[in-house]
Amino acid sequence: MWHVHDDDELLATHLQELRRGTVVLACLLMLDRPDYGYALLDRLTRAGLAVDANTLYPLLRRLEKQGLVTSDWNTEESRPRKFYRTSDRGAALAAALSRDWDELDTVLRSLKGAS
């Protein structure tokens, strides 16, 4: 028999697996409007997609390196911040990912309906 504690851990592991790819999609969709790291983290959390800061910050740089987002330093305010924005390439990828997500959703719904 599993203890409740083990069940929680198992659930957490599987949830993490399930959500892994969605962070990239969510970032690309949200950065349609330019934003900086911490604000994006906040928006994601409030939208119900909690991400760890130590996952998101390196991810943003990776997406930039892949040309999916572009960045600009905003030094007008007292605290300089690096603003990211989804590039055309990023938007195209987001569209492709979204289509895939919708397809997955359809498949899962039909599976659930069938059982």
Place this chain on the structure above:
Amino acid sequence: MTTTATTDTLTDRYVAAVLRHLPGSRRSGSRRPEDQRSEDQRPDIDIERELRASIADAVDDRVEAGADRAEAEFAVLTELGDPARLAAGYADRPLQLIGPALYLDYTRLLTALLVTIVPAVAVAVGLVKGLRGAGALDLIGETLGAALTTAAHLVCWTTLLFVTIERAAGRRTPARRWTPDALPEPPTRRARYGELIIYTVAMVLFTTLILLSPVISTETDAHGAPIGVFAPWLWQTGFVYAFIALVTLNLAVAYAKHYARWSVPLAVAGTLVEIACPIALLWLAAGDRVLNPGFTQAAAWPQSATTWINTALIVVSALTIVFAVIDGIARATRR
């Protein structure tokens, strides 16, 4: 910022720890004036500025919600976690020695090397010791010692090789989530990997035997010291080490060809390295610098044997050069 001196220190220390783990970064305090790149282009400075802003934003948020500033900073840094892990994320560096993409290649090669070379060395050492009439205890001890040393070297260098491949840029199989691409290699690629393993085993065996030849020999001189089969000149001039370096380079090229994408510089360098060994061998054989005259005399080989061996080496070397060039051209035209 209205932070106190003590809280500043904690963030400073955290950021410094992250930067220390970034490749090619210098602490901003100790930056050299000759660095001509602007600050925005320096990845470590960019990361430092962004990380400091993110930490400050998060701390401010918690302070606004009523937390004590020092406690807020402590909590924010705790959430960010181990600086080394964060730095690995920034640098896109694997947090493993050998990843799943290479792990099986690694275990296959290591197994092949261990099961062939360790017994070969053990048998060679045991045989020579036995022929010289060593005591049973001495024989077993020396044989086990040689086997253990060989095994340790094989494990160490094979691991190092794969750790390097894992970290090399432009690899064919980047770490990613599982896709059908990760299914077992198609027969041709698998066959080529088999060839690579055989080649590696042969090269390592060859090198081991060359290095052992001065101390392990069937012939001994009047004082009972072994007479090496290869010319002492090779050791006196250090030529043998240069030759082994070439063999090692050959092995590296074979792996580069297997794992890296084909490119003109790689192909040219590869062919050059491939023909360097036979050219060296050809030159040695032509000048009769391969065999030890002392050994052929002690073994009572006829003079014609030396001539035949040299001729055979010259022919094989010449053929190897021709095939290396043809293979290089064939690979290039297939792109």
